[in-house]
Amino acid sequence: MTRLKTLGNRVSTQSSALPVTQPGSWRTDKATSGQRGYTYAWQKASKAFLRQHPLCAMCERRGRVTAATLVDHVEAHRGDMTLFWDRTNWQPLCTPCHSSEKQREEAGRL
Structure with missing residues (x-):
């Protein structure tokens, strides 16, 4: 079997610069989940x-x-730890609802 030589290694020619945040995201830092409040206590x-x-x-x-399967914040806390720990702001969601409907709702598309 012959080896394809015309394409070569194209990985090095691709840009490796990834945006820090997604468009419209409130987070502009690179804080870890623990730094954002999602600790062992959470x-x-x-x-x-x-x-x-x-x-x-x-x-x-x-x-x-x-x-x-997870606890969602009804109103996005955006780093506000008082709102983060307010249990009246929590709702139980399955992964499909959190990953699709809730994300669309937060983006204003629902």
């Missing part, structure tokens, strides 16, 4: 919340029964 609190609220809130509104 992991424990969110797991306890999911034990108390095991069903996805968005699916329930549509009459579906789906297990929630």
Whole structure:
């Protein structure tokens, strides 16, 4: 089998500059998840919340029964730790709802 020689290694010719944030993102820093508040304390609190609220809130509104897999902030906290830890601002969501509907809603497309 002959080796394809015409293309060569094109990886080095590609730009490696990636944007720091997505267009429209509120975060302009490169803070880690822990620096943004998602610490071990958050992991424990969110797991306890999911034990108390095991069903996805968005699916329930549509009459579906789906297990929630993560805790979402109803109103984006944007670094406000008071809003981050306000449990009345939390809602249980399944991954598909969080990854699609919630993201569209936050981007203003819903």
